[in-house]
Amino acid sequence: MKIKERFVYLECTTCGNRNYTTHKRLKAAYKLEKSKYCRFCRKHLPHKEKKL
Numbered sequence: 001m002k003i004k005e006r007f008v009y010l011e012c013t014t015c016g017n018r019n020y021t022t023h024k025r026l027k028a029a030y031k032l033e034k035s036k037y038c039r040f041c042r043k044h045l046p047h048k049e050k051k052l
């Protein structure tokens, strides 16, 4: 069985830059939120998913 995945952006919640792309399952109910390094803010900040 194939697992359908789609790509999403991870957008910095502070400056709004889309710093990362990742993928998640198509029907996943959760929202991705990860602490990632933002090169614009120059520190680790929470990044939220945005559709590609």
Ligand SMILES: [Zn+2]
Pocket: 012, 013, 014, 015, 016, 017, 038, 039, 040, 041, 042, 045
């Ligand atoms: Zn930022």
